[in-house]
Amino acid sequence: MGAPRSYSADSEISRGESAGDHRPILIASGWAAITATLEDGRRQIISLLIAGDILEPLLDLQPGLAVTALTTVVTVDSSGLVSTLRERLAGDLRPLAEAWARMRQAVQARLLRQVVRLGRLSAYERTAELMVxxxxxxxxxxxxxxxxxxxxxxxxMLADHLGLSVVHVNRILQQLRREGLIVFRAGRIVLPDLPRLTQATRR
Structure with missing residues (x-):
């Protein structure tokens, strides 16, 4: 593994136009996002990235897209990890290939869920689905x-991801709180009734 690299909140980690380096980069801690920003400054968060996610080459960024730190983020160049795995697998790369394929599938599935979330779910449903x-x-x-x-x-940030106004997001969060589906507590969110919250995604 390479040396850790830290990014402050709102700083850019990677950009599509300059994505010529395809080394796998692991998010060791913090939250980041794949974002698209329109000419008038409006931002769409396409995908949220958390600790354990690998940025590239799972998703080759297209021009106009960037990876932005939402909180303080620490990344690690994980190129050496791939080499180590190859050595330990002693020539049998099938487990590594299968794990890599599952990671790529997870990224693709996450993007497809976001398309459905924005295209077909109500504001209430998409917020509940995101929490789940x-x-x-x-x-x-x-x-x-x-x-x-x-x-x-x-x-x-939630509004930029869900395609809603901040006012609308606030209204939906308050509704979920009144219904006993979410509780905010010291930087965490409690989900007292996860089955009922899951059901709310199909209301």
């Missing part, structure tokens, strides 16, 4: 427990 999805991903990475997870995102 983030909890599932963070549980898989060991960052969340059964009923709570870190959520260091501002309402503006």
């Amino acid at each position: 999805d983030l909890h599932r991903r963070q549980r898989r990475s060991g960052l969340a427990d059964e009923q709570s997870m870190p959520l260091p995102l501002t309402q503006e």
Whole structure:
């Protein structure tokens, strides 16, 4: 593994126009996002990235896209990890190839979910679905427990990801809170009734 590199919130980690280096980069900590910014300054967060996600070459950025740190982010060049795995596998690369394929499929599935989320779900459904999805991903990475997870995102960031106004996001979050589906607590979000929250994604 390479030396860790730290990025402050709102700084750019990578940009599509300059993405000629295809070394795998691991997010060791923090939250980042693949973003597109329009000429008038409006931003769309296409995909949220958490600790354990690999930036490239799982997704080759197109011109106009960038990877932006949403919080303080630490990344590691993980090129050496691939070489180490090859040595330990003693020539049999099938497990590595299968793991790599699963990671690529997860990225593609996440992007497809975002398309459906923005295209067909109501504001209420897409917000609930995002909470369930983030909890599932963070549980898989060991960052969340059964009923709570870190959520260091501002309402503006959520709005940029969900394609909603900040006012609308605030209204939906308050509705979910009143219904007992989410509780905000010291930088974390508690999901008291995950099955009912999951059902809310199909309301």
